[in-house]
Amino acid sequence: MKKLTVDLGERSYPIYVGEGLLNDLADTLGKHQIGTKSPHLIVTDENVAEHYLERVQSLLEAGGYRIATAVVAAGEKSKSLAVLEEVITVALEAGLDRNSAVIALGGGVVGDLAGFVAASYMRGVRFVQIPTTILAHDSSVGGKVAVNHRLAKNVIGAFHQPEFVLYDIATLKSLPERDARAGLSELVKEGFILDREFVYWCDTNAERLLTLDSEALQHALYIGCGVKAKVVSEDEKEGGLRAILNLGHTIGHALEAVAGYGELLHGEAIAIGMVGAARLSAKLGNPETIAAETERILRKFGLPVRIPAHMDTDAIMSAMMHDKKFSEGNMVFIIPKAIGDVEINKNVSSVWVKEVVEGLKRED
């Protein structure tokens, strides 16, 4: 087992990465002062429940815990206020109180939803993240939790840090291939923003990662969580630096919104968005090779690097205007200056953005 720390003063917390860690979950909860007196709630989705819920629940019950469970539909549509309300119904009926914890067992959807439940239930109870997707290395660290509004993703939420993150690599074995690829997109992203060496390690080890080799995954998730933890430690509430984690997300979120949640997975949309950001970089005077390299590496992971032709450019542009990363009307982009190095650019012309979007639609 490897351990990392997200350093946030009295809100600091550990990330445990290793194989088989779920077996010790009851102990880990106890170590973190989550006791057996109050009931706790596991939030998960139907796919994850099928594989792991019974086991986790009985492990915890064997440890003396009373556990309520809320199993939501798999997929982005569960990140809604309506589902939040249903989960809170379960929490109330199970008698969760202020000493209770909400435990997210699942991918980013479950983590974001359960985290907002934890943030808002009785104005905030404790929260535990048990990520079960590769993408969730990102979503489970940093305390950003949210649900979607039909007009924009993640616009209703909070900052609510977990007590700990427990990453059991063993749970990744059951991950569908497409979700694994999408998760690797966001994992390579951690390299693109801050760690050139890691990008090329991923490039070299793409095959091992795609076949979910334990050792490769453990290394990559440790590095990926480490990048995330480092950035979050320096800027908890996205006052500045933290925005770099959004490389590829401005275009990516717009694509997800326009496609209708579901057509593109988050990591897929972000892959396209990273290529878009790299092309904007070229327009800003940086080497064209950044875009070419970005594209080559993402293709190696079988990720999409073009915008589906049927998507309307104006709809994409207007979705971007709604995106929360535009402060007071300026277009803000995370721009790669080299592989493994980015800047926050607050003066990106919308004309260029539109050109890039159109370019990504036209080509194959």
Next chain:
Amino acid sequence: MKKLTVDLGERSYPIYVGEGLLNDLADTLGKHQIGTKSPHLIVTDENVAEHYLERVQSLLEAGGYRIATAVVAAGEKSKSLAVLEEVITVALEAGLDRNSAVIALGGGVVGDLAGFVAASYMRGVRFVQIPTTILAHDSSVGGKVAVNHRLAKNVIGAFHQPEFVLYDIATLKSLPERDARAGLSELVKEGFILDREFVYWCDTNAERLLTLDSEALQHALYIGCGVKAKVVSEDEKEGGLRAILNLGHTIGHALEAVAGYGELLHGEAIAIGMVGAARLSAKLGNPETIAAETERILRKFGLPVRIPAHMDTDAIMSAMMHDKKFSEGNMVFIIPKAIGDVEINKNVSSVWVKEVVEGLKRED
């Protein structure tokens, strides 16, 4: 104008109390770094809108502000996730960004709803409280914001402190009599918990307060906000002391839930709850005169001091079990030890509570 401060380190903020303060709202926003670049959102209800919205909006527009407005239905039912979602739709359509502020213009319902919008929109934007009811002296100070769930009041929310509270006494003139009385209930409560002198000042000046005499109101709201500010400054997140503000609320909330939101106003339910707490006090060995005095003073304000006979005792008891003030199964009550002095008692027997509830139902 009088000024108080809620002392919370970097989250400290002022409360301005005075007549005609709305006239300077644009200036006050500016003084608090809420600028004219980003649009802002006023949340209000239909009654308050009728009296003040046009004026406030045009005052702000004259000051160069772009203002979006969300007018919700009057009453507790607007404190719901469904209405929250509608308000957020308005915010998104108006292009509110991270530099925007949400301005609550109204009573406690509007304040709680708008505050949770501010807390959760884009994971938190700035918030301004312009209370227009007497009761809102309480709800507008302290940062507790929430909406209701059908099973329990205020269980979905956050702690989100405003930038400032602007209390314009002039807006209280249009308050319906029943709402004024209900507000005075919570105002006298501030005395019952911490300020014996203020209780007897209210007793003496009941008539002036009921006729909404400006001078009397300004004094009473200044004292009332002061008590609230003091308690909140010492315990922002209700770790301990702050619970004393909930005198009368354990039974009160249960009555509101069982009555169906609307039959009893919040302040009315709290009046009955304060009598209940005083009777529990007698069972715990304190003088019977506390209950008699509490009842006499509340009656002077025309407030109910008995539970409507049709309400089911078991339903009231079970609503209390759901109440968030019960931690790990114990029944916790705020108990008056004298007029102007309370304690937090964590071992109140549910048998006594039931006796008190039944007693309050039987008598006239």
